[in-house]
Amino acid sequence: MGSVHPEINHGRRDLIKLGAAGMGVVLLGEQALAEPKKGVKFDEEYDVIIVGSGFAGIACGIKCAEKGYKTLMIEKMGRIGGNSVINGGIFCVPQNDLQKKAGIKDSNELFIADCMKAGLGINHKELLETLAKRAHETYQFTLKYGAKYLDSLVHEGGHSVPRTYQTAVGSGAGIVLPLMERFEKMAGVALKTRTKFDDFVMDDAGRVIGILAREDYRFDSKLFSDDLENQGGTPKAFKATKAVMLASGGFCQDKYYRAVQDPRLTPSTDSTNHPGATAGVLLKAFGIGAVPVQVSWIQFGPWACPDEKGFGVGSMFNVNASFRYGISVDPKTGKRYMNELADRKIRADHMFAVIGKDENYPINLCDSQAIERLLPDHYEKALKAGILKKFNTLEELAQHYKMPVEAFKKTVTDYNSYVKAGKDPEFGKPTNMVDGITLSKAPFYAMRGTPKLHHTMGGLQINTQAQVIHSKTHQPIPGLYAAGEVTGGVHGASRLGSVAITDCLTFGMIAGENI
Structure with missing residues (x-):
């Protein structure tokens, strides 16, 4: 599966009402x-x-x-x-x-x-x-x-x-x-x-x-x-x-x-x-x-945004910035829940577990050091569309997404220490891939995330x-x-x-x- x-x-659960011609596993209608x-x-x-x-x-x-x-x-x-x-x-x-x-x-x-x-x-x-x-x-x-x-x-x-x-x-x-x-x-x-x-x-x-x-x-x-x-x-x-x-x-x-x-x-x-x-x-x-x-x-791409249709203008921000140079956080707890650089299936599975039945979409974020490494198209269009948000402080970011502020700030502090130490003991994110970039330079950028069907x-x-x-x-x-x-x-x-x-x-x- x-x-x-x-x-x-x-x-x-009421998927599709199939007629007689739609009962085959690989056939689409009588012509097939x-x-x-x-x-x-x-x-x-x-x-x-x-x-x-x-x-x-x-x-x-x-x-x-x-x-x-x-x-x-x-x-x-x-x-x-x-x-x-x-x-x-x-x-x-x-x-x-x-x-x-x-x-x-x-x-x-x-x-x-x-x-x-x-x-x-x-x-x-x-x-x-x-x-x-x-x-x-x-x-x-x-x-x-x-x-x-x-x-x-x-x-x-x-x-x-x-x-x-x-x-x-x-x-x-x-x-x-x-x-x-x-x-x-x-x-x-x-x-x-x-x-x-x-x-x-x-x-x-x-x-x-x-x-x-x-x-x-x-x-x-x-x-x-x-x-x-x-x-x-x-x-x-x-x-x-x-x-x-x-x-x-x-x-x-x-x-x-x-x-x-x-x-x-x-x-x-x-x-x-x-x-x-x-x-x-x-x-x-x-x-x-x-x-x-x-x-x-069927593969889900874990870097999409629920606030736009399809691949949209936000996906490349997550692909190139938040997952590599930042973190993904459960807004209910303010804590990380996965290795942001695991393969696509592992990340999608963890994200679905956070989203659950009440659409608790994770928050993907990074700081200005990460933004400086992007092509303009990887973030400017998302900012203009309003799906990528810009914040002057971590507190402001947490309050916008209704996250517990102190728990979120501790998550950021812990993550920054992992990057400096060169090892992530919580989720095993390969810190050698993040070029020493921590979540420390304002402004900060964040977006809601969700997996979407991507590749068969x-x-x-x-x-x-x-x-x-x-x-x-x-x-x-x-x-x-x-x-x-x-x-x-x-x-x-x-x-x-x-x-x-x-x-x-x-x-x-x-x-x-x-x-």
């Missing part, structure tokens, strides 16, 4: 029961068709175009990038140049061990080994096509050492936009937005030879899934002479399918994902025999060549590749922060190389 809790329902289409008359022909325009899709597209393949990329939403363009832009690269410059000792084995620990040991290790071997090459690939990074490393929770680059703009757009600009300038490529994948086209031998799609599609986020009704668009059939590559992402916003995996997730459970993060492509792949891997493991661990089984595996033959489905969050097994039960970009880009490149 994934990292979810009954408290998130706030008493709402039909055989994949054969004998289709194609409207357009390409060498490669890529479904999705985020990290994985763009990396694959560039690699295919470099080989001279006529390549079509389709995106069902009106803008490109999916979750990739709005994510935090933190990119894990073990044994990187900045580590070597700073004298930080790292290894592929340590990286894999960190991932396995967070993933509760159920990661598919051969996929992690592939990431470790190729990560530096993937990083160089992004530099080649215009991505820019800060000249310092981020130490993400759950990692033994700092090994994470941060894009210069502070989001995934710093990778997506320059790479997409390059892709669109390459010969023989086409990008179609508002074009939704509907089904695979197979030949008699079981090879994927194309797709059915709809152009001029308008996604409707009010529905539980984008597959429950037509929603318009012009049907088209696209032929792929070499392969179809799936880069359609996860399903955190698919209110039906995520609840099938865990009924504690109600339609109102918030997510950091963009509205189009649904399961339609994944389910169609299951329908042609792809192996499901660990689909019920499971998906399609792939091999180290990014080929999708068939459930009966245990061999690759001919003509079908996949990379990124639509796949499963890399991260096990819970993903370490900043490894998603590594995963998506690397296996996207590998798919393009092997098609």
Whole structure:
């Protein structure tokens, strides 16, 4: 079972009234029961068709175009990038140049061990080994096509050492936009937005030879899934002479399918994902025999804010400041309750325990020394939106959040002593990661915190060549590749922060190389 809790329902157990077509575990309506289409008359022909325009899709597209393949990329939403363009832009690269410059000792084995620990040991290790071997090459690939990074490393929770680059703009757009600009300038490529994948086209031998799609599609986020009704668009059939590559992402916003995996997730459970993060492509792949891997493991990001929707403008404050350089406090007691730099699942579990049934949201805070280390976008927008608060004294902060003042001040005093001593005896926060920054320099900054649905661990089984595996033959489905969050097994039960970009880009490149 994934990292979810009954408290998130706030008493709402009446999930979804299912009709007869909604009773299957992996099917969405009667259309999913039909055989994949054969004998289709194609409207357009390409060498490669890529479904999705985020990290994985763009990396694959560039690699295919470099080989001279006529390549079509389709995106069902009106803008490109999916979750990739709005994510935090933190990119894990073990044994990187900045580590070597700073004298930080790292290894592929340590990286894999960190991932396995967070993933509760159920990661598919051969996929992690592939990431470790190729990560530096993937990083160089992004530099080649215009991505820019800060000249310092981020130490993400759950990692033994700092090994994470941060894009210069502070989001995934710093990778997506320059790479997409390059892709669109390459010969023989086409990008179609508002074009939704509907089904695979197979030949008699079981090879994927194309797709059915709809152009001029308008996604409707009010529905539980984008597959429950037509929603318009012009049907088209696209032929792929070499392969179809799936880069359609996860399903955190698919209110039906995520609840099938865990009924504690109600339609109102918030997510950091963009509205189009649904399961339609994944389910169609299951329908042609792809192996499901660990689909019920769903990760919560522990750094979101309950006072805004989705990922919002506050998350990066917690990712970069309060958790690393500050503390998280239970407002009822004024005390810390967790290691603020543990992996995401551990932090989310502890936060849910504090929140409970009465929505007692934790307070995440830091001081001005931490703020000085942030990019402006990591805190200024949150201040302007009013979800991040600024206080002249600790007493003022405690009174605003109705915390017991003396207990809170003692918590701060104790924490500061732990930082100075280099050891946190209460929760084991790795004080070597906080650069000696204590909670001591006014003004102070604070925000309410909550976990939100962030990443679906499971998906399609792939091999180290990014080929999708068939459930009966245990061999690759001919003509079908996949990379990124639509796949499963890399991260096990819970993903370490900043490894998603590594995963998506690397296996996207590998798919393009092997098609």
